[in-house]
Amino acid sequence: DTAVSQTPKYLVTQMGNDKSIKCEQNLGHDTMYWYKQDSKKFLKIMFSYNNKELIINETVPNRFSPKSPDKAHLNLHINSLELGDSAVYFCASSPPGQGADTQYFGPGTRLTVL
Amino acid sequence: SQQGEEDPQALSIQEGENATMNCSYKTSINNLQWYRQNSGRGLVHLILIRSNEREKHSGRLRVTLDTSKKSSSLLITASRAADTASYFCATDAVWGYSTLTFGKGTMLLVSP
Known part of the structure; x- marks a missing residue:
């Protein structure tokens, strides 16, 4: 009955991959987000999708491409991984019509680029 | 630059004591929220206070908001070891898109 789930939990890969x-x-939310949390725990919004449509792209390199096949899913694809991409990536969602009200976070994916 | 700044960066107290964390922000907001993050986990929403509210309570949590000073405080009373976590404030700015801007957090350690 997990509300917001992410896979994988850990991802270790080589530069360039x-x-x-x-x-x-599974909360029926319309809006989903991707955040990046760096080693100093600073959490920054990357993307926001509402009903499968991109709303926010916060100056993220175009190596990062979100894809929303339906409003319950928001995947993040990263091309040509760089050392600086190492971070914890969090997915979140929020209820319809509530804008930046309460957000529900996934457990995070710790990405390590070697 | 980031919207919210928590203070202190780290706080260490004994069980039973109260913990106070502060957050300052720069622009006008619709609301301010506090989240908790346990080590290695995602963020969990604690409480939301709207710009027209001055104080809000939820269990052992008390949040205040002073829009004239652009600041908020989170008070955890009668702390427990399980309260050990990082606490983040997040603001929903009046301008721009409806999205949250997070501070760097206060790391709270509650010792038994």
């Missing part, structure tokens, strides 16, 4: 992180929410 392409990888994907999947996110699913």
Whole structure:
């Protein structure tokens, strides 16, 4: 009965590789987000999708491409991984019509680029 | 620059004591929220206070908001070891898209 789930939990890969992180929410929310949390715990919004449509792209390199096949899923694909991409990536969702009200976070995916 | 700044960066107290964390922000907001993050886990929403509210309670949590000073505080009363976590404030700015901007967090350690 997990509300927001992400896979994988850990991802270790070499520089230059392409990888994907999947996110699913079973809360019926319309809006989903991807955040990046760096080693100093600073959490920054990357993307926001509402009903499968991109709303926010916060100056993220175009190596990062979100894909929303339906409103319950928001996957993150990263091309040509770089050392600086190492971080914890969190997916989140929020209820319809509530904008930036309460957000529900997934457990995170720790990405390590070697 | 980031919207929210928590203070202190780290706080260490004994069980039973109260913990107070502060958050300052820069622009006008619709609401301010506090989240908790246990080590290695995702963020969990604790409480939301709207810009027209001054104080809000939820169990052992008390949040205040002073929009004239652009600051908020989170008070955890009668702390427990299980309260050990990082606490983040997040603001929903009036301008721009409806999204949250997070501070860097306060790491709280509650010792038994």
